[in-house]
Amino acid sequence: MTATDARPTHFFAQLGLRDVAVEGVDLAMELDNKPDRTNARGALQGGLIATLIDIVAGRLAVRGLPSAESVATSDLTIHYLAPVVEGPARAQAKVLRRGKRSVVLQVEVYDVGADRLAAVSTIAFAVLRPRS
Amino acid sequence: MTATDARPTHFFAQLGLRDVAVEGVDLAMELDNKPDRTNARGALQGGLIATLIDIVAGRLAVRGLPSAESVATSDLTIHYLAPVVEGPARAQAKVLRRGKRSVVLQVEVYDVGADRLAAVSTIAFAVLRPRS
Amino acid sequence: MTATDARPTHFFAQLGLRDVAVEGVDLAMELDNKPDRTNARGALQGGLIATLIDIVAGRLAVRGLPSAESVATSDLTIHYLAPVVEGPARAQAKVLRRGKRSVVLQVEVYDVGADRLAAVSTIAFAVLRPRS
């Protein structure tokens, strides 16, 4: 029993998401394909790919914002092109438009082991300002 | 200790998703809002809402298919309208179009405790046929 | 030659869009299926259905805004479920969320003659405030 035990372990902490450096990409993260997170065909669950996209895009969206501001996802569109069967899934995000009230990003997800594009996404965040 | 212990515990099993009966709705599922799955503002993570939508819609999409057929998510669009802060999040799915090659569904997500619509989604699945 | 000739005829004026009253629907508009606007299979062009959706939703979005404010489409998602072959196409809009900075609406498009749902759409507008 330690002090940290009192804090609930966050669900996402178990996923083992990690940053990776990719040439020419602002922010990229990877998620491994493991049996505890795949469907009956051995492919990474679509909901986890959505989670990966939301996390990497959200982190890139807040970069450069004043520290008092945060973001909330306003809309998310994903086209799944191929299953992630080898893994890891690598999500690469770039900003399409950064406005005062919203940030729009594009995310491409690759199946690194299979060396192919697995999904493309456009995601928008509302910028949340502190109430004064 | 049983044989099933050898099988890795699936990630989603921890979420405690459950079916609920809702008048006039084909399939509805709920997900609780707990500290281990919320963001810094206490709202359910957008990625988990996407996961909930994908699961409830996928289950409804396969209903009525020949048993050898399954489905794979082809595209997913979500508009987040309000954060799920009270919970549980309840996703209610209905089929918009059922074709031989694809099924399109609409999912509404409510914050039950706050009694308001939290997200709307349209999701499409490709029907996968066994190779003969 | 009259004074009005000097003003270019707007492209959309030719479409003959018209309002129709539909029980329980905030705003509905119809567009006829004519040979000058269909594809090789006799179905209304997808781009015109998008135009119809954008117009009906935009009109409903501005209702109730202070007169100095206007809206601009920020994102549009359409799932085409069936071709509009009989016509007219009837678009029925409702507001899902009305915020200070954005308005999100859902639009259903029916093929009235075929008596079936032809498309569903979610569309968001940014509220534009006059610069003071």
Next chain:
Amino acid sequence: MTATDARPTHFFAQLGLRDVAVEGVDLAMELDNKPDRTNARGALQGGLIATLIDIVAGRLAVRGLPSAESVATSDLTIHYLAPVVEGPARAQAKVLRRGKRSVVLQVEVYDVGADRLAAVSTIAFAVLRPRS
């Protein structure tokens, strides 16, 4: 009066869409910004941008298909990033995934005169086979 006068002039013919060659792009088309197709702020109508996207993507989708096959738009998502105020609007399409039953493409729309990205789109088509 000629024989061709008997055939109704197609709505889109008036738009003056034209192909342009762009280095590294499979297919690009342009649409001029004229007073007869803009909104009150002088920006190209969102519905016409959708039309442009649908046409350029549809043409690229059918390339390489057996001549008896055609395509129908199944879903369309557009994020509008900036108004097209100078024009022309140039839409550049690329294929993300070409399957037997569907083709998914990405389209970027630029305001050429303003030299900026105006919209991004993902669009999917169902491949239609002749009935045998």
